[in-house]
Amino acid sequence: MMFGDKFIAHKLSAFIVFLASLITAGSCVHNDGTKAHPYRYNSVAVTGGGFITGLFGHPTEPNLLYARTDIGSSYRWSSAAQQWIPLTDFISEADINLFGTESLALDPSNPKMLYLAQGQYTTSNNTAFFVSDDQGKTFSIYPAPFPMGSNELGRNNGERLAVNPFNSKELYFGTRTEGLWKSTDQAKTWSNITNFPDAFANGIGIVFVVFDPKHNGTIYVGANVPNGIYYTKNGGISWSIVPGQPTTWTDDVLIFANWTPTSPPLSDGPQPMKASLASNGVMYITYGDGPGPYGVSYGIVQKFHTANFTWTDITPALNNSYPPPYTPQAFPRGGYNGLSVAKDDPNTLVVISLDRDPGPAIDSMYYSRDGGKSWKDVSQLSSPPVPDGTWGHPIQEAALKNGTAVPWLSFNNAKQWGGYGAPSPNVGQTKFGWWMSAVLIDPHNSEHIMYGTGATIWATDTISHVESNSAPTWYIQAQGIEMTAILALISPTAGANLLSGFGDINGFRHSDLFTPQPMFGSPTFSNLDCLDWAGRKPNVIVKAGSTGLPFVDACPMAAISTDGGLEWDRFPNCAPMTNNSFQTGGVIAVDASGEHLVWTTGGLLKFRNDTGPYYSSDLGKTWDAPKGLNIGTGNVSSDKVQPKTFYAYDSGIWYISKDGGATYSSSVAADIGLPENTGAVPVVSFKAAGEIWLPLGDEGIYHSTNFGSNWKKIGLDGVSTSMFSVGAPAPGRKNPALYLWGNTTAGADAVTGLFRSDDAGSSWVRINDEAHQYGGPRLIVGDPRVYGRVYQGYFGRGIIYADIDTESHGTVTVRPGTYGI
Structure with a gap:
């Protein structure tokens, strides 16, 4: 990918290719036997399916909400459409490592600005900052001089990226392996803050940066190590360790967490994970004994008074929470990670335990109106009475606010389930959640709380019900988020048009592509x-x-x-x-x-x-x-x-x-007329016995x-494919339509994309464009009953299907340099 100054040229070049494809598509002309049609793109509805790592609300603009994910990039909530809008579907196959958000930052003084730190794995040398001045409708992209790991340990923490509220051009970023960095030009270029202490040798590094919005030059930085919080009051000229931090595990914490010699904490002391600075100058901090999102067994919650550098332990425990923690707890009680503070009341906050499941009790959301002196266990209060302490929502709550069911979330299964977030063993109940590191008290409506899990986003508009020991009303607010990893797809000639296999969440019979289906x-x-x-x-x-x-x-x-x-x-x-x-x-x-x-x-x-x-x-x-x-x-x-x-x-x-x-x-x-090749899965006709295609990469299709x-090679030289499928014939033809992901021309003009041929491979037209690449598919499958439809399975964006747009009548409007929605 090209970055910085070169990105303008990249945008122009991409736009020319994109516009040319749209003009061709819009004219509906014959191209050597293959008709070019305009296409529309839709997600097959699952609603969630993966790990939500962060939720955000802008402090000055109502309903401006964002979500980040580990392998599915980031989304913006559309209040008008009542769904989340994916922001980075333009990412190409070559840049698949950019399809994960390590951290997200908003400019508190400018709701138009959005910053995404993109990079899935630290082993890749392809990481970047996506910078938008229109809430993610378009982006400028700049290379990052350090690795990122949105799908690695510690992805549940944050936020590593922050905008200086006193200088909108200045950003800080805490890296995993390279220390603390600073940008003075809105993420275009970065410099290492070399005088920052070395506290990131564990591969997790700095997990949060917090600017004090009332004191110019005061910044707090937290590394995921014991005694890992640092501060400056002079804009980074000098740094000091925050005094009084919890540095060791106290006996009461160990006893409460069911410490045994065979299950000691992973760290010598509490490691900071998330922090939030309230309007009264109190910083709330959650801790664990490991980076998460799995394997955390011990943790605490602390309240740091920045005015006088004093600390208060506010960990939910037997004497300050209601209902009291479930007993007996057979395993260590987990750490604490999820954290959010109300914008209108610095004493209203929510924290969530991490990795308490199994136990038999599972993770709890705790809600406080008095700055952590006392807590309500929201998970217990929200759950129907059950004998074993596995908190969960009634199955009927696994639905969107409009009543549309999300039935796969309520599946019940044997305890041997191997995926993360095993289903509830209690019939009639779906688990309250797991990996609940993302939680948000809506800055403009404190009754509205959302929390992300390893599978979806739950929400309520009545959180205050817990103050009277009643259950809030919950619903699913994940519509539009499709961030699953697809392992298998088939489209038979009868029955449901699509059946699928997923990583972590089994698979589905998609009798309705627009509505979530049962597992x-x-x-x-x-x-x-x-x-x-x-x-x-x-x-x-x-x-x-x-x-x-x-x-x-x-x-x-x-x-x-x-x-x-x-x-x-x-x-x-x-x-x-x-x-x-x-x-x-x-x-x-x-x-x-x-x-x-x-x-x-x-x-x-x-x-x-x-x-x-x-x-x-x-x-x-x-x-x-x-x-x-x-x-x-x-x-x-x-x-x-x-x-x-x-x-x-x-x-x-x-x-x-x-x-x-x-x-x-x-x-x-x-x-028999084949080139010697390492091999390929034979693709067969659904109409004619003995008709087979072999997609052989750069050697073409046979x-x-x-x-x-x-065997005979089909099409012209230059056809190269990594994925291939067949589908329903074009009207008036008997041969199936062919689909490939790859290239159909050689040389400098070659464009990697999704192509269709109506004439047995003699000619091809591209049916995706620069705005719809999704990081490149893992699978493609043509529909044998619907001409022109092809299903695509992605790592991080679920299933996309492309259909001929019969309503566009060839009219296409595009703005130069526009990516995303």
Whole structure:
């Protein structure tokens, strides 16, 4: 990516390409047989699905709210649309590391200004500051001279980035590994503050920067180490350790947290995580024994009086909270992380425990109106009475404010669930949350509180009900946020148009693309790695994934549905080389008849054992190794028309089985017209037996109509693809539409994007644009029933589907240099 001064040229160049594609799209002309249409882009509604790491409200403009996430970048709340608007969908595949927000900052004196610190992993050298003067409608982008880690440990803390309220051009940023930095030109350039103490050798570094808005030159900086809070009163000329900090774990904290010799704190003393400076000069600080978001067992909450440098312990405990903490607590009580203070009352605040789950009691939100002298346990008060202390919302509250249900949040499952934030074991209840590091008391309405979890955003407009020991009314306020990681997609010829597999949250049957759907039933997978459907019986669906369920009575890692994914039956037995030590379900395929299976299990993929995909002709009762294919390859698929037929292409050898995967015949690539290649998953026709495509990266796309006996390269030189799929034919055509993610021309003019061909690959048109790249997809799947529709699975932006825009009539309006919404 180009930055700084070069970014203007980059914007202009991108705009020219973008405008050209739109003009072509808008004219609806034939381009060598492929018609170019305008497209619209929509998210498949899940509503949340991942970790919300920060929530923000501007102090002077009502309803100006933002959310940051670990792998899905940032969003702005639209009060008019009643949904969150994604801000950085223009990020390209080459810049995927920028699709995570390490920290977000608002200019307290200018509600138009927005700053995003972007970078997912410290191992990447691609990090940047996104600077907007129109609330995220457009951005200027500048390189960062240090690494960031929005999806690494400590991402729950903050905020690392802050704007000086006395000088809007000045920003400070606390890094993970490079100390404290300063910008005097609104994040264009940065300089290291070399006189700041070295307190960041643990790889987490500085987790918050807080300017005192009443005292020019006073700044507080917190590093995630014991005794890690520093201050300056002269604008950074000199720095000192804040005196009186809690530096060791006191006996009462250890006893209250169920200390045992086998579970000591991870740190010698409390480590600061979040801080908020109230209008009366009191700074509230949460602490833990580790950076989080997982593994924190001990913590405290402190109140620092900046006027006289005195400290008060305000940790919620037995003697100052109601209802009292659940007893017995079988595990350490966790740390404290989530923190927010009301703008209109410095004594009103909320803090949230971190990683108390399991225990059996889980994390609590505590609310105080007296500066932390006493607390109300909001989680307990909000929960229906249950015998084991697992606080949760009644299932009917898992809905948007307008009543639209978000049913996957209320799933109940066995305790062996392997994903983070295991579901509630209590029927009729969904967990109150986990990883609740993001919480916000609305600056303009203190009754409105939002908190983020590892899955979504909950909200209430009646928090004061807890003062009378009553439950607030809760609802979901995550509509528009889609930040999941997609592992599998299929689009059968009947039933629901789309079925999906997700990281962490199992998968879904999307009978309605606009409305959140229930999660797949048991066996539910923490990661659903693979889906397939039977070509002649499209309601027969198979799935495989990773799970913590025991291998008792039936196989917990794979299942079959005969009603299009509504109900599932486990296979009677798993294939060999399958057990809980493998964190992937492997690759599974079902033949056209729905009666024969092949399964490259996670064990085969890991070790590349000297056997090919195991096969079963009795729907999983028995499994056997095949003959003729003796490597554990994931490049397997089934013919969708001819029963018992499976294909594989691996290490320059083409394989075909016509007896249900029991035996394979093989051909060397050169003998059948293929280039020698490491391999690819064969993509099959849903209409014609034996019609197959092989997307071979820079070597192009190869096509066969005779079961792989002969192959021909399609299209012109320069076609390069990392993902490929087929979909419904264009009107008046019999051949399926083809879709690829990659390039369709060579040389300097090559543009990476999503392309469609209506004429079997002779010509291609781009169907996405510079504003809709989403960091590049992991999967693409054409819809066999809807011409022009292609589903795209992303790491951090869920599922996007592109549809021909039949309502635009070729009219396109675009403003130069505009990205985002």
